[in-house]
Amino acid sequence: MQEQKLDAMDKIISLAKRRGFIFPGSDIYGGLANAWDYGPLGVELKNNVKQRWWKTFVTRRADMVGLDAALLMNTKVWQASGHLKEFSDPLVECKACHARFRADQIDIKSPCPDCKKGELTAPKQFNLMLKTFLGPVESEDNVVYFRPETAQGIFVNFKNIADTMRMKLPFGIAQIGKAFRNEITPGNYIFRTREFEQMEIEYFIRPPKDEAEWQTAFEDWRLAILAWCSDLGLKTEEVHELEVAKDELAHYSKRTIDFEYDFPFGRKELFGLAYRTDFDLNNHSLNYTDDNGDKLVPHCIEPSLGVDRSILAALLSAYSEEEIKEGDIRTVLKLPKWLAPIKAGVFPLMKNKPELVAKAKEVFALLSADYTMQYDDNGNVGKRYRRQDEIGTPYCLTIDFDTLGDNTVTVRDRDTMEQQRVLIAELPNFLRTNIK
Numbered sequence: 001m002q003e004q005k006l007d008a009m010d011k012i013i014s015l016a017k018r019r020g021f022i023f024p025g026s027d028i029y030g031g032l033a034n035a036w037d038y039g040p041l042g043v044e045l046k047n048n049v050k051q052r053w054w055k056t057f058v059t060r061r062a063d064m065v066g067l068d069a070a071l072l073m074n075t076k077v078w079q080a081s082g083h084l085k086e087f088s089d090p091l092v093e094c095k096a097c098h099a100r101f102r103a104d105q106i107d108i109k110s111p112c113p114d115c116k117k118g119e120l121t122a123p124k125q126f127n128l129m130l131k132t133f134l135g136p137v138e139s140e141d142n143v144v145y146f147r148p149e150t151a152q153g154i155f156v157n158f159k160n161i162a163d164t165m166r167m168k169l170p171f172g173i174a175q176i177g178k179a180f181r182n183e184i185t186p187g188n189y190i191f192r193t194r195e196f197e198q199m200e201i202e203y204f205i206r207p208p209k210d211e212a213e214w215q216t217a218f219e220d221w222r223l224a225i226l227a228w229c230s231d232l233g234l235k236t237e238e239v240h241e242l243e244v245a246k247d248e249l250a251h252y253s254k255r256t257i258d259f260e261y262d263f264p265f266g267r268k269e270l271f272g273l274a275y276r277t278d279f280d281l282n283n284h285s286l287n288y289t290d291d292n293g294d295k296l297v298p299h300c301i302e303p304s305l306g307v308d309r310s311i312l313a314a315l316l317s318a319y320s321e322e323e324i325k326e327g328d329i330r331t332v333l334k335l336p337k338w339l340a341p342i343k344a345g346v347f348p349l350m351k352n353k354p355e356l357v358a359k360a361k362e363v364f365a366l367l368s369a370d371y372t373m374q375y376d377d378n379g380n381v382g383k384r385y386r387r388q389d390e391i392g393t394p395y396c397l398t399i400d401f402d403t404l405g406d407n408t409v410t411v412r413d414r415d416t417m418e419q420q421r422v423l424i425a426e427l428p429n430f431l432r433t434n435i436k
């Protein structure tokens, strides 16, 4: 079973490379460990995830606004937030082969898991923030850190946003952006990388009078995350909520749920939801003045989602192989239609017939104003269908000789493989109705 599941991972990695979704970073120079580049289809997929998230949680809500803060921040931010002191993992090193491990992930009394013989050092705390120097002088005074989370950019802008946008509690601030962590043991493809992209929300509420008050807001966000999982096409049975035990909660959290997904390499954290109380705004000495002129420190609920993990889980859930007839297997990415990198393929039946090519280009121009399309005139139509199935394209539009007479095209559905004729003039409406 385990072997079969890992095989599923290899299939995704191979498809993603072969079809231009995700390439190993710095590939022509032998790569860079755990760095990945999103190719032409990968960037479309990623943009779709980010736009959908933004639309769901910012555009469509009157109580939310967005932010795009700088990656590099004043070091005082990390002092105040506690990251300089606390944001570390326990590190052990093998005295023989010098392999490094996270002490909380292995049995440190046993010999080295790599070489099986070396003794391990005592654990020491290793700060996960990625360091660099600002300006030409490499001195301690010029040290800055790449943000290890987007959240602090939100907290330090709390006052700017509350004042300029005249926000009334409860309200939230959302941000999408890169974050960096110098992980001791990155791995599992795009699951844990040192550079990654987050979609974070800090949702501010009045200091609650009792537990019920914050639990209500927390519950709203719990349901919102579950709805997002379903939006990504994840199957309900693959997503699990882990209520973090009271004695294992981070010091700033009163309640945390880890949303876990059944990855081929095990059940691992996909998203997180935490009630961070007034910890962060207090750290930065920030407050809020309500309509009565009273100053108060809002509490905060944080739904934290990863772009890369959203993509990995969506790809794994969508991947399927179907035997059409004996020995003939088609690979289909059954992505939700809104998520598919290409919304429709446009095929002239034959590439050496100028009138078919002209009509196909007309269809491409009509639809590419609103949708990402792919023009393909290579090989027989059956093969073109399969190529689009493999990258999750919901529809294929074939322009044939009938098109020249009646201005209809054959629309072929990715999932049912059924075909129907649709008027060219009706195509924008057809896609708008069906791609959700």
Ligand SMILES: [Zn+2]
Binding pocket: 094, 095, 096, 097, 098, 099, 112, 113, 114, 115, 116, 117, 118
């Ligand atoms: Zn070793």
